[in-house]
Amino acid sequence: MILITGPLYSGKRHVAMQLLRCREEELEARCACDVHALAAECEDLEALADELAQFDAVTIAELGSGIIPLDPAERAARERAGRLACLLAERADTVVRVFCGIPKLLKGDTR
Amino acid sequence: MTILVSGGAASGKSAYAEKLLCALSEDSPRIYLATMKPGGAEAADRIARHRALRAGRGFRTLECFCGLASAKVPPDSAVLLEDIGNLCANEMFDPAGSGPDGAADAVVDGVKELQKRCRLLVIVTNEVGAGGANWESGTLRYLRLLGEVNQRLAALSDRVCEVVCGLAEYYRGEEAQK
Numbered sequence: 001m002i003l004i005t006g007p008l009y010s011g012k013r014h015v016a017m018q019l020l021r022c023r024e025e026e027l028e029a030r031c032a033c034d035v036h037a038l039a040a041e042c043e044d045l046e047a048l049a050d051e052l053a054q055f056d057a058v059t060i061a062e063l064g065s066g067i068i069p070l071d072p073a074e075r076a077a078r079e080r081a082g083r084l085a086c087l088l089a090e091r092a093d094t095v096v097r098v099f100c101g102i103p104k105l106l107k108g109d110t111r
Numbered sequence: 112m113t114i115l116v117s118g119g120a121a122s123g124k125s126a127y128a129e130k131l132l133c134a135l136s137e138d139s140p141r142i143y144l145a146t147m148k149p150g151g152a153e154a155a156d157r158i159a160r161h162r163a164l165r166a167g168r169g170f171r172t173l174e175c176f177c178g179l180a181s182a183k184v185p186p187d188s189a190v191l192l193e194d195i196g197n198l199c200a201n202e203m204f205d206p207a208g209s210g211p212d213g214a215a216d217a218v219v220d221g222v223k224e225l226q227k228r229c230r231l232l233v234i235v236t237n238e239v240g241a242g243g244a245n246w247e248s249g250t251l252r253y254l255r256l257l258g259e260v261n262q263r264l265a266a267l268s269d270r271v272c273e274v275v276c277g278l279a280e281y282y283r284g285e286e287a288q289k
Contacts, residue, residue, distance in 0.1 A: 008255075
């Protein structure tokens with residue numbers, strides 16, 4: 001599995017299509033996109049990470065570089081999203097961070 | 112040559128971009144293309160701080176809040192465009208701007224025009240997309256606009272870097288190349 005992270009709207013889906021050599025229509029079947037949204041309601045992050053690791057690629061936004069949210073639920077959701085990203089990175093063969101549409105390799109290789 | 116310099120608030124990206132431009136433009140006229148609309152004490156403070164940073168480096172300041180494509184930049188100049196976050200906000204929200212649907216093209220086409228005219232273009236932009244996803248729709252629209260513009264500008268740039276505590280991490284190209 002290739003994990004693709006980066007800020008919001010940084011071009012993660014586009015990079016996923018490049019790395020998987022697939023088109024937008026095929027992406028949904030092969031790549032779990034924006035999984036930070038799944039973390040908010042999740043009770044078992046390890047199980048979620050195991051499940052997501054079955055995809056060819058997973059994209060997750062970096063959410064943790066702003067102010068700590070005042071709202072407890074938002075705070076917990078942000079925390080879970082960050083933890084999920086770490087669990088996915090452990091399971092991933094390859095980890096890429098996208099910045100302004102440009103991928104940078106953090107783990108493994110993209111061949 | 113075009114260099115895109117990004118980073119978070121107060122990351123040192125302006126100072127880095129200015130030094131970089133000066134190091135690469137010994138013979139060209141230096142233009143500072145300012146995008147922030149003056150208004151209020153905070154903007155005045157920020158403008159004063161940036162003016163002091165540039166003092167003695169021979170920059171001529173031009174102002175451009177919207178409609179970058181018609182900025183009157185002298186040929187063969189070295190231009191420091193600061194910054195894309197402001198320009199996007201002006202195009203999207205200011206009555207003189209091109210509105211939510213035209214903002215991205217207005218900024219990107221403006222940069223393409225600048226590239227035709229100047230010898231060196233250093234663009235300062237902002238990375239604001241890593242601080243959460245739970246925003247109201249107007250903020251999300253702005254984040255999407257800036258994210259899209261940053262990707263398109265990176266594609267037009269020879270070098271792309273992110274400044275972290277004053278140090279540049281390169282995603283394309285490198286600092287040392289001339």
